[in-house]
Amino acid sequence: MAIIETSKLTKHYGRIKAVDGLNLKIEEGEVFGLLGPNGAGKTTTIKILATLLDPTSGTATVNGFDVEKYPSKVRESIGIVFQEPSTDELLSGYENLKMHSMIYGIPKSEVDKRIEEALSLVELTERKNDLVKTYSGGMRRRLEIGRGLLHRPKVLFLDEPTLGLDPRGRETMWGYVQRLVKELNMTILLTTHYMEEADALADRVCIIDHGKSVAIDTPENLKESMGGDLVTIVSDSPKIGEVKKLKFVKKIEKLDGKYLITVDSAAENLQELLKKIGKVDCVEVRSPTLADVFMKNTGRGLEEAEGGWFDKIVQQSVNKQ
Ligand SMILES: Nc1ncnc2c1ncn2[C@@H]1O[C@H](COP(=O)(O)OP(=O)(O)OP(=O)(O)O)[C@@H](O)[C@H]1O
Ligand SMILES: [Mg+2]
Numbered sequence: 001m002a003i004i005e006t007s008k009l010t011k012h013y014g015r016i017k018a019v020d021g022l023n024l025k026i027e028e029g030e031v032f033g034l035l036g037p038n039g040a041g042k043t044t045t046i047k048i049l050a051t052l053l054d055p056t057s058g059t060a061t062v063n064g065f066d067v068e069k070y071p072s073k074v075r076e077s078i079g080i081v082f083q084e085p086s087t088d089e090l091l092s093g094y095e096n097l098k099m100h101s102m103i104y105g106i107p108k109s110e111v112d113k114r115i116e117e118a119l120s121l122v123e124l125t126e127r128k129n130d131l132v133k134t135y136s137g138g139m140r141r142r143l144e145i146g147r148g149l150l151h152r153p154k155v156l157f158l159d160e161p162t163l164g165l166d167p168r169g170r171e172t173m174w175g176y177v178q179r180l181v182k183e184l185n186m187t188i189l190l191t192t193h194y195m196e197e198a199d200a201l202a203d204r205v206c207i208i209d210h211g212k213s214v215a216i217d218t219p220e221n222l223k224e225s226m227g228g229d230l231v232t233i234v235s236d237s238p239k240i241g242e243v244k245k246l247k248f249v250k251k252i253e254k255l256d257g258k259y260l261i262t263v264d265s266a267a268e269n270l271q272e273l274l275k276k277i278g279k280v281d282c283v284e285v286r287s288p289t290l291a292d293v294f295m296k297n298t299g300r301g302l303e304e305a306e307g308g309w310f311d312k313i314v315q316q317s318v319n320k321q
Pocket of ligand 2: 042043083106159160
């Protein structure tokens, strides 16, 4: 039985279809990634699954419980780390966890043991008595994850777990998530707009755009669905059209004045390809990424879909902290 299942899940805000007929089946023990640009509907989906928002139509179950009929059963089954920071800066790490334990009604005799366990998992034991306002961004995220684990949920929702972290902080965080999966055998649903993150962490990825799933599979299969390696060529050679005839060339497209050529095994065939074209100004060879899969399925790039202003806003909010 799937531990999370949605059927035609839909959420409308007036004319905006935030989630639009989403069908998901997530198995126990899976790390499942929802990958999509700003406004794709990732947070809305998590909020519905966490019973914080009712769907407009469709159904969802978590741990076998319908989110609308048995919200308290669903809440017992889940831990959640929100996209927005939600720890109290004026309390210590330990006090934050203690407060959460009380809210969740964890038996008094258990509280300290659970807090120690959670702190140790996210490696914050030594900093537990420091005020959260003295923590780095990555430490705060880790504390939030630790907090989400206190009531030992079966499923953990991580909404943009590495938003605002630098690349090193991001990779450290990936390590913690992988550790949770290994040591606690949890099911994790994470959202991200970083394709590297979905690729590194998720067993399966749902690429989501305008509230709709455009592709669901393992990162490997999604990348393989591109049908080969990608060679980008800048050239005004009249012979470029002729490469279509080469049997290892799968596809040739012109994008922004560059030719994007999909080939079987670039390592074996690049030389012959270049020889055929003759004069070439610039060549780039790479394996497909999830961003390419997004582009193939939506007709636009992940970054383009973000409008380019996303990182600016993140940077501004980081600067403010
Ligand atoms: N409370 C709300 N009222 C009206 N529209 C909303 C509300 N919350 C979200 N939306 C809209 O629903 C759509 C999906 O938003 P959502 O927050 O789920 O996206 P997201 O994929 O999490 O984006 P991001 O990567 O920016 O976090 C957006 O168009 C957003 O403007
Ligand atoms: Mg979001």
